[in-house]
Amino acid sequence: MATAPTSREIGVLGAGWTYASVSDRIADIVLTQPMGRGWWIAFAVTLVGVLCFFGATAWLFAQGVGIWGVNIPVAWGFAIGNFVWWIGIGHAGTFISAILLLLRQRWRTSINRFAEAMTLFAVAIAGIFPILHLGRPWFFYWLVPYPNVMNVWPQWRSPLLWDFFAIGTYILVSLMFWYVGLIPDLATLRDRAGSAPALRVKQHIYGLLALGWRGEARHWARYESAYLLLAGLATPLVVSVHTIVSFDFAIGNTPGYHSTIFPPYFVAGALFSGFAMVLSLAIPLRHFFHLESFITQRHLANAAKVLIATGWLIAYGYAAEIFTAYYSGDRYEIHVVEDRWFGAYAPVYWAMLVCNVLIPQLLWLRRARHSVWLLFAISLIINAGMWMERFLIVVSSLHSDFLPSAWGMFYPTIWDWIHLLSSVALFVWLFLLFVRFLPTISISEMRQLVRTSAKEGA
Amino acid sequence: MSGGLLIEFATADQLLEAARHARANGFATAEAYSPFPVEGLADALGFHRNRVALVTALGGVLGGLSTYALIWYSAVLDYPINVGGRPLHSWPSFIPPTFEVTILGAALAAVIGMLAMNGLPRLRHPLFDMPEFDLASRNRFFLFLPADDPAYDADAARAWLQTLSPLRITEQGR
Numbered sequence: 001m002a003t004a005p006t007s008r009e010i011g012v013l014g015a016g017w018t019y020a021s022v023s024d025r026i027a028d029i030v031l032t033q034p035m036g037r038g039w040w041i042a043f044a045v046t047l048v049g050v051l052c053f054f055g056a057t058a059w060l061f062a063q064g065v066g067i068w069g070v071n072i073p074v075a076w077g078f079a080i081g082n083f084v085w086w087i088g089i090g091h092a093g094t095f096i097s098a099i100l101l102l103l104r105q106r107w108r109t110s111i112n113r114f115a116e117a118m119t120l121f122a123v124a125i126a127g128i129f130p131i132l133h134l135g136r137p138w139f140f141y142w143l144v145p146y147p148n149v150m151n152v153w154p155q156w157r158s159p160l161l162w163d164f165f166a167i168g169t170y171i172l173v174s175l176m177f178w179y180v181g182l183i184p185d186l187a188t189l190r191d192r193a194g195s196a197p198a199l200r201v202k203q204h205i206y207g208l209l210a211l212g213w214r215g216e217a218r219h220w221a222r223y224e225s226a227y228l229l230l231a232g233l234a235t236p237l238v239v240s241v242h243t244i245v246s247f248d249f250a251i252g253n254t255p256g257y258h259s260t261i262f263p264p265y266f267v268a269g270a271l272f273s274g275f276a277m278v279l280s281l282a283i284p285l286r287h288f289f290h291l292e293s294f295i296t297q298r299h300l301a302n303a304a305k306v307l308i309a310t311g312w313l314i315a316y317g318y319a320a321e322i323f324t325a326y327y328s329g330d331r332y333e334i335h336v337v338e339d340r341w342f343g344a345y346a347p348v349y350w351a352m353l354v355c356n357v358l359i360p361q362l363l364w365l366r367r368a369r370h371s372v373w374l375l376f377a378i379s380l381i382i383n384a385g386m387w388m389e390r391f392l393i394v395v396s397s398l399h400s401d402f403l404p405s406a407w408g409m410f411y412p413t414i415w416d417w418i419h420l421l422s423s424v425a426l427f428v429w430l431f432l433l434f435v436r437f438l439p440t441i442s443i444s445e446m447r448q449l450v451r452t453s454a455k456e457g458a
Numbered sequence: 459m460s461g462g463l464l465i466e467f468a469t470a471d472q473l474l475e476a477a478r479h480a481r482a483n484g485f486a487t488a489e490a491y492s493p494f495p496v497e498g499l500a501d502a503l504g505f506h507r508n509r510v511a512l513v514t515a516l517g518g519v520l521g522g523l524s525t526y527a528l529i530w531y532s533a534v535l536d537y538p539i540n541v542g543g544r545p546l547h548s549w550p551s552f553i554p555p556t557f558e559v560t561i562l563g564a565a566l567a568a569v570i571g572m573l574a575m576n577g578l579p580r581l582r583h584p585l586f587d588m589p590e591f592d593l594a595s596r597n598r599f600f601l602f603l604p605a606d607d608p609a610y611d612a613d614a615a616r617a618w619l620q621t622l623s624p625l626r627i628t629e630q631g632r
Contacts, residue, residue: 004468004597019493019597029466145528154531154590169558173565180569183597188493191592211579214586215594216467217477219576225510226572233514237561240613244554276585444494447597449493451470 005454012107014293021293022446026439027185027192029289031199035436038288043432049425056418060132067415071168074398074410078149080134080248081390085273086126086423087167087245088266088386090174092274093119097177098234101227106452107302109445110294114285114434116178121430122277123171125423130163132419151223159247166244173237177230180223184444186210222425242266249393255332256397259324265317272310272356273386275303279379281431283372285440296443301369305380311360314389318357336397344409345396348388355385387420461630462604463612464588465619470496473599476622477502480601483618484609491585491600493593513571514564521563526556531583588628605630 007022009015014335017025035043060067070077093115100108131140143164145154154161193203213219246266249257277298286295325333340349359381362368369375400407434440467473469505473490480488490499500508534537534546573579585591585602588610594600603615619627 012622023493023596145532151537153537156529156555157548157551159554162558165555165558169562172562176565176569178556184494188595191595194592207581211573212581212583213578213595214583215491215493216576217492217503218505219578220492220495221505221508222510222572222575225508226514226568229511229514229568233518233565233568234559238562240554240557244558247554358564376512432503443571446542 005451007450007453010106010453010456012109012296013446013453014296015447017293017450019447019450022194022333022450023188024445026294026441026443026446027189029266029435030439031190031193031202032196036288039432039436042428046425046429046432049422050429052418053422053426056415056422060419061137065133065135067413068419069140069411069413069416071410072397073401073406073408076133076394076398077410078391078412079129080414081127081387081394082420082423083129083357084266084394085387085390086122086129086271086427087170088242088381088390090097090119090122090126090170090274091242091267091270092115092278093122094170094174094177094234094238095271095274096278097181098231098238100237101231106449107299109449110291110441111278111282111299111303112445113178113181113438113442114281114431114440116174116181117431117434117440118274118277118281119174120171120178121427121434122426123167123174124430125427127171129165129419129423130160159251161177162244163248166241170237173234177227177234180227180230181442183210183213184208184215184222185439185442187213187215188443189439207355207449236338239267242270249397254320254397254401256336256393256401259321261317261320261324265314265320268283268310268313268317269386269389272307272314273383275306275310276379276382276386279303279307279375280383283375283376283379285435287372289435289440291441294446297370297372300372301436303414304363304369304375304378307360308363311356311382311439315357320354322432332402335400338402340392340396343396343400345392348392349396352385352388352392355381356389359385381448389401462602462607462610463619464585464591464628465601465603466590466593466625466627467599467601467622468597468625470494470499470599472622472624473601474499474502476601476619476624479618479622480603483615485603485607486609487604487607489602489604491591491594491602493595493597493599496599509575510568510572513575514568517567517571518560518564520567522556522560523564525559526552529555555607560598584630588630590626 004018004020007013007015007017068077068079070079080385096108096115097112101112117127134140143161145156186206189206190203193199193206243263243266246262250259250262252258282300282303286292313418322337325337340346359378362374362378368378395410399410465476467476470492470619473492474496477488477490477499481502486504488503490503492499529552530547533548535621538546540546590598591600603610
């Protein structure tokens with residue numbers, strides 16, 4: 001009688017795992033394993049942050065955008081910077097799940113699920129900021145084209161409208177991609193919960209969400225087609241989303257915004273910050289849930305290599321901005337560049353270069369790529385650096401554009417900081433709920449990996 | 459469903475082999491259940507008409523065309539705004555929303571089409587009551603030979619099934 005295969009060490013998966021043991025290991029995190037004290041502390045701390053976010057938002061709605069530091073000439077402050085930053089973070093999730101799937105990269109398997117969750121939460125938070133930033137946020141639905149009693153239609157030639165379609169599509173497609181990937185795992189949770197009477201409620205909830213999935217061969221065939229097609233659709237989508245976000249800037253004629261480098265530069269920056277966030281989440285996740293044989297050193301090192309590559313792309317973007325300014329001879333463009341070097345926001349510029357260009361060069365060293373906590377530190381530094389980049393793009397061009405008499409400074413208020421920091425708390429809080437209630441690693445794909453690894457070893 | 463034989467295996471290769479046997483023995487409606495997609499399994503059962511890609515393409519075309527039509531109608535016919543004499547049908551700026559909704563339409567069609575053609579959601583299914591069938595989503599592989607298949611003959615089937623060393627064979631009552 002044939003026995004069930006056992007995995008061999010293949011870099012992206014440890015040895016000695018079987019279909020049953022990978023299934024139980026991942027499912028039990030959700031079903032039976034109690035969350036440790038660390039989870040509860042993190043949950044409590046971030047819950048305070050979430051309440052701050054809602055409190056600050058209520059105050060914002062009551063008082064108006066004047067509680068932030070925005071004014072003329074800098075009418076776009078933290079809110080738009082945060083929006084671009086969060087959207088960018090979302091991009092790595094789609095990149096990992098869609099593009100690496102199409103390229104048949106095996107190291108995507110155990111990190112795609114939580115990277116997709118990261119995408120979903122980041123995009124949802126990003127979508128809140130432009131609405132908060134509106135002077136009359138209760139009218140945001142005017143972006144939707146529908147026949148209305150005002151007898152007007154939206155302005156189709158505006159990048160802000162394109163943005164609405166891009167973000168809306170992105171969040172819906174990410175949600176579908178994530179959910180379709182989850183269906184077989186929800187069925188696993190349903191069936192595993194079914195054997196224990198204490199888990200009856202969970203069995204019902206997961207059972208409803210699994211839609212009655214049974215894993216029939218024809219179902220799998222259609223499922224795989226749909227999943228691959230979604231990956232193929234998400235690939236141009238992810239490129240288009242940050243391109244359209246960059247149009248919010250590049251279509252305007254403000255010096256420092258009006259540049260054809262913006263779309264690729266934004267997409268590269270998005271992948272860079274997104275992969276940094278993947279590492280920031282993966283390292284604590286594997287540590288606290290002891291998933292070292294699923295999320296291996298190989299995964300972390302590969303993500304670090306992507307960081308080097310995308311880091312150089314954005315370094316090229318920084319250089320191209322400077323070159324274009326001087327090559328154009330346009331005094332306003334040159335002024336923006338020199339203002340970034342020596343002006344009021346110069347410390348942010350130089351700190352950004354240190355965080356995004358200088359420090360990531362450590363990743364050339366094999367030892368740095370294999371040192372987990374150094375990687376974690378670098379990923380946090382890159383996240384901070386990318387936020388500074390978004391801040392500079394938004395603020396430094398607006399604060400001194402054409403006429404010196406129209407120049408002005410932007411100073412963030414306490415509410416700006418509360419909204420930024422509490423949005424991070426909201427993100428972490430959502431992620432904590434996700435690891436509590438859904439399998440953080442795709443179980444069915446791990447079973448497939450067990451089969452391939454056993455075959456390769458044989 | 460009117461009953462049949464449910465055969466349990468330990469490995470994907472055994473199930474694949476059993477599916478080929480079922481097909482060779484004339485079964486047209488045999489079903490195979492696995493905890494992950496097994497390459498070639500649907501083919502072995504005689505499944506060749508996968509229309510998910512077609513539905514997806516139609517969804518994309520529908521999304522794109524309807525969006526462009528909506529934009530054209532609203533910006534050119536229903537609500538024309540003359541901005542310095544620029545053309546009303548300024549198609550380059552109509553491309554981004556059209557592109558986005560093309561993707562959205564295709565993705566919605568892929569997901570809804572896949573579920574609909576699979577007959578899901580269907581929360582109750584007789585097989586869920588079979589012993590050990592909950593392992594189909596964990597580590598076991600099942601072949602189901604439905605009794606209403608013209609090729610169905612329980613005793614003959616048991617004979618060729620025994621050569622494939624199954625873990626267990628369960629007969630489901632009618």
